[in-house]
Amino acid sequence: MRDTGHDSVRDREIGVEQHHLDQVYRRLEEKIHEAEFLMNDAAKRGQVGTPGALAERDAQVFRAGIHLNRLNNEFEDFLFGRIDLLRGKDGKKGPDGAYTSVEPADDAIRADRAAEIAETLHIGRIGVLDSDYSPLVIDWRAPAAAPFYRSTPVDPGRVVRRRVVRSKGRKVLGVEDDLMRPELTASLDGEPLAVIGDGALMAALGQARSHTMRDIVSSIQAEQDLVIRAPAASVTEVAGGPGTGKTAVALHRAAYLLYQDRRRYAGGILIVSPTPLLVAYTEGVLPSLGEEGQVAIRAVGSLVDGAEATAYDEPAAARVKGSARMVKVLRHAARGALEGAAEATGAGGRRGRSRGGRRGGAGQDGSGQLAFGEIETEIETEAGAGTATGIGVGPGTTTGAGADGATAAVRTDRLRVVAFGRRLELEAEELHRIRQSVLSGTAPVNLLRPRARRLLLDALWAKSGAASRAGEYLSKGDAELAAELRGGFDDDLTSEDAFVEFLDAWWPELTPRGVLAAMADERRLGRWTRRVLNQGESRRLARSLRRLGPDGTGPLSVHDVALLDELETLLGAPPRPRKRRDLDPLDQLTGLEELMPQREESQRERAERLAAERTEYAHVIVDEAQDLTPMQWRMVGRRGRQATWTVVGDAAQSSWSDPDEAAEARDEALGARPRRRFTLTVNYRNPAEIAELAAKVLALAMPGMESPRAVRSTGVRPRFSVVRDGDLAASVREEARRLLERVDGTVGVVVAMHRRQQAARWLAGLGERVVALGSLEAKGLEYDATVVVSPADIADESPAGLRVLYVALTRATQQLTVVSAARDEPDADGVPDLLRD
Numbered sequence: 001m002r003d004t005g006h007d008s009v010r011d012r013e014i015g016v017e018q019h020h021l022d023q024v025y026r027r028l029e030e031k032i033h034e035a036e037f038l039m040n041d042a043a044k045r046g047q048v049g050t051p052g053a054l055a056e057r058d059a060q061v062f063r064a065g066i067h068l069n070r071l072n073n074e075f076e077d078f079l080f081g082r083i084d085l086l087r088g089k090d091g092k093k094g095p096d097g098a099y100t101s102v103e104p105a106d107d108a109i110r111a112d113r114a115a116e117i118a119e120t121l122h123i124g125r126i127g128v129l130d131s132d133y134s135p136l137v138i139d140w141r142a143p144a145a146a147p148f149y150r151s152t153p154v155d156p157g158r159v160v161r162r163r164v165v166r167s168k169g170r171k172v173l174g175v176e177d178d179l180m181r182p183e184l185t186a187s188l189d190g191e192p193l194a195v196i197g198d199g200a201l202m203a204a205l206g207q208a209r210s211h212t213m214r215d216i217v218s219s220i221q222a223e224q225d226l227v228i229r230a231p232a233a234s235v236t237e238v239a240g241g242p243g244t245g246k247t248a249v250a251l252h253r254a255a256y257l258l259y260q261d262r263r264r265y266a267g268g269i270l271i272v273s274p275t276p277l278l279v280a281y282t283e284g285v286l287p288s289l290g291e292e293g294q295v296a297i298r299a300v301g302s303l304v305d306g307a308e309a310t311a312y313d314e315p316a317a318a319r320v321k322g323s324a325r326m327v328k329v330l331r332h333a334a335r336g337a338l339e340g341a342a343e344a345t346g347a348g349g350r351r352g353r354s355r356g357g358r359r360g361g362a363g364q365d366g367s368g369q370l371a372f373g374e375i376e377t378e379i380e381t382e383a384g385a386g387t388a389t390g391i392g393v394g395p396g397t398t399t400g401a402g403a404d405g406a407t408a409a410v411r412t413d414r415l416r417v418v419a420f421g422r423r424l425e426l427e428a429e430e431l432h433r434i435r436q437s438v439l440s441g442t443a444p445v446n447l448l449r450p451r452a453r454r455l456l457l458d459a460l461w462a463k464s465g466a467a468s469r470a471g472e473y474l475s476k477g478d479a480e481l482a483a484e485l486r487g488g489f490d491d492d493l494t495s496e497d498a499f500v501e502f503l504d505a506w507w508p509e510l511t512p513r514g515v516l517a518a519m520a521d522e523r524r525l526g527r528w529t530r531r532v533l534n535q536g537e538s539r540r541l542a543r544s545l546r547r548l549g550p551d552g553t554g555p556l557s558v559h560d561v562a563l564l565d566e567l568e569t570l571l572g573a574p575p576r577p578r579k580r581r582d583l584d585p586l587d588q589l590t591g592l593e594e595l596m597p598q599r600e601e602s603q604r605e606r607a608e609r610l611a612a613e614r615t616e617y618a619h620v621i622v623d624e625a626q627d628l629t630p631m632q633w634r635m636v637g638r639r640g641r642q643a644t645w646t647v648v649g650d651a652a653q654s655s656w657s658d659p660d661e662a663a664e665a666r667d668e669a670l671g672a673r674p675r676r677r678f679t680l681t682v683n684y685r686n687p688a689e690i691a692e693l694a695a696k697v698l699a700l701a702m703p704g705m706e707s708p709r710a711v712r713s714t715g716v717r718p719r720f721s722v723v724r725d726g727d728l729a730a731s732v733r734e735e736a737r738r739l740l741e742r743v744d745g746t747v748g749v750v751v752a753m754h755r756r757q758q759a760a761r762w763l764a765g766l767g768e769r770v771v772a773l774g775s776l777e778a779k780g781l782e783y784d785a786t787v788v789v790s791p792a793d794i795a796d797e798s799p800a801g802l803r804v805l806y807v808a809l810t811r812a813t814q815q816l817t818v819v820s821a822a823r824d825e826p827d828a829d830g831v832p833d834l835l836r837d
């Protein structure tokens with residue numbers, strides 16, 4: 001019997017849930033007292049001071065700390081669901097204390113379709129056991145909770161009624177029921193089973209949106225639940241149109257995996273998101289599911305430490321930078337930049353000289369004479385008036401401080417050394433040969449430096465008279481003396497400041513940013529892109545990289561970041577600075593110091609901390625995977641070489657112009673791991689009226705591709721508005737204002753990328769509920785209402801423009817207004833060309 005207007009039945013059912021919730025809170029309070037007692041007790045034991053007592057204290061405090069932390073975090077609204085079940089087939093209790101059988105027993109339903117509810121389970125964010133170990137609340141991720149999500153009227157299993165309980169703090173506010181077996185006359189404790197409301201899903205979907213995403217834990221649908229709980233073997237691929245819950249499912253899956261195998265995922269879960277806006281939008285979901293520390297949500301432009309993409313590339317430059325052909329270009333650049341650095345170092349100018357002396361290894365030959373006397377080395381380099389290079393080098397490299405404290409460039413096209421009273425000289429030609437021979441290997445350029453140093457010493461040694469002397473020792477069988485002679489020579493030279501300066505200048509430590517900056521020089525880049533990019537592409541690339549400035553510290557684009565990551569591999573990562581460790585071992589051992597401050601830490605800070613500590617993850621989730629360029633796939637792939645993967649995306653929303661190339665790079669990143677594919681088919685975001693309009697663009701963008709089925713309808717059709725008097729700003733502002741009056745939540749105004757700054761000004765003063773977004777920034781986000789400005793502009797902005805427009809049109813949960821400008825050629829009804837039937 002579904003209750004519509006009878007408040008008494010509703011109130012009674014709310015009372016039933018309140019009673020249960022009270023019981024749960026009483027139990028939680030007991031547990032908090034227990035945890036506090038444990039912590040106090042542990043602290044007292046700590047005063048005893050024996051090693052055994054300390055170890056015990058640490059273990060206890062750690063456990064209690066975890067407990068308190070979880071309880072405090074999850075005290076709000078953690079019980080949200082309930083299922084009423086028929087008697088199951090096997091009657092055995094599972095690990096959660098629940099009957100685990102999924103199918104009803106043969107005699108659970110009588111011939112007259114009457115049935116008695118045999119078991120009721122409450123579902124929440126964490127499990128709570130009563131003092132007799134019976135489950136008061138079952139963790140939503142536990143197997144026993146699965147029927148709450150999996151049961152449908154088509155395949156109900158044992159579930160007769162699924163109830164969502166809404167509560168705030170300790171107070172139950174309402175309940176929403178879905179009847180899974182409407183054909184039965186079910187009773188509970190002899191009373192007919194009451195059914196309240198129109199179902200939780202519809203209630204959730206109709207709610208106003210804020211600027212942050214909510215979890216869907218109380219209304220996960222069966223096809224989504226299959227993905228969330230899919231075993232984490234190798235690669236799980238999830239496809240589905242806009243609004244099918246892909247992002248929501250990805251986040252819930254992270255929480256599920258941690259629950260299911262916490263030890264395995266202690267290696268960390270990385271969620272790669274397309275934009276910082278989407279990171280900000282989604283980062284509250286995991287904490288609301290009781291999971292935080294192990295999951296890092298990062299924008300694809302922030303995956304490299306110390307780099308944060310803030311600039312945008314125009315589509316043609318983005319296309320070059322994202323292409324897999326860049327691997328070759330970067331390889332050439334990483335090696336070529338080294339040469340460039342040396343070449344560009346100033347010649348002529350002040351002359352630097354340093355002297356060094358060393359007592360030679362006082363080995364004695366057979367005659368009792370000193371094998372060699374005092375080695376005198378003298379290195380001569382010439383200082384230039386400054387360096388013209390834009391190559392990033394490690395601190396104190398190309399330039400060296402002269403005796404007068406002034407910095408001067410070191411000449412690198414010649415090396416002169418005085419050793420054993422003899423002048424040894426390597427000319428440009430020889431130096432070049434040595435460099436080429438070192439570079440013929442494949443090792444990262446910065447890691448080849450020790451080898452370059454050795455070959456330099458070899459070449460100098462070969463020219464010194466000492467080489468033949470050592471040869472004589474060798475022929476007399478005195479290898480030790482020969483080695484000592486050579487060792488002395490090497491030590492002497494390499495302890496000279498001038499030699500070190502020369503090496504630093506001739507083989508500087510290259511930084512990824514420095515090499516990118518060097519690529520902004522069109523002439524040099526032309527050499528590195530030969531036969532890989534055409535001239536136009538090469539020029540575009542160089543121009544776009546000028547943004548980084550001569551030292552490479554300028555603003556980066558999201559595509560630059562993937563190039564930096566590739567360069568880091570090609571150059572060899574500089575050693576990471578060691579983290580300062582607290583010396584007091586107790587501070588490292590106790591749970592509290594570690595756990596308590598975490599509550600103050602935001603998801604972003606946590607993500608940053610995790611990323612700083614980790615370069616590889618146990619599981620990688622890629623959201624909006626259709627947008628990763630080949631270079632980005634390589635970057636993400638490096639972070640999950642040993643990982644299992646969940647890859648979530650929709651080809652129809654891809655803003656990358658060459659999907660085949662990206663698919664190839666994706667295959668490379670994921671390797672030969674087997675893949676399991678899922679498709680989500682229901683659009684939970686857009687009402688049917690908006691989905692229908694978007695489907696027209698989909699038909700143009702990807703003919704033959706199916707649209708997801710919209711789950712609800714609002715009766716409000718999209719509105720078409722034509723710019724009046726050529727004043728786009730005024731028209732957009734007016735439409736945004738109009739929508740603000742019609743919805744309670746947020747309004748998004750989506751414009752072509754080149755208009756995004758302008759658009760923010762158009763909306764000034766309209767308040768925080770409205771935001772302006774570039775079309776690419778709208779990825780993954782949603783608003784109660786949207787204004788899509790000039791569809792033709794968005795569609796023309798890049799080769800993938802129609803797909804980008806499809807994304808823009810599918811952001812609204814309630815109302816959509818399309819503003820068409822002059823070039824959109826609206827018909828008499830104001831419908832722009834692209835959106836006509």
Ligand SMILES: Nc1ncnc2c1ncn2[C@@H]1O[C@H](COP(=O)(O)OP(=O)(O)OP(=O)(O)O)[C@@H](O)[C@H]1O
Nearest residue numbers: 216219220221242243244245246247248684685780
């Ligand atoms: N089972 C559900 N119950 C309630 N709300 C849901 C459910 N599934 C999805 N939603 C809601 O539908 C909206 C769309 O979800 P989400 O953003 O995850 O979709 P998506 O597939 O990632 O979309 P897009 O591809 O457009 O980025 C969100 O508001 C989400 O909370």
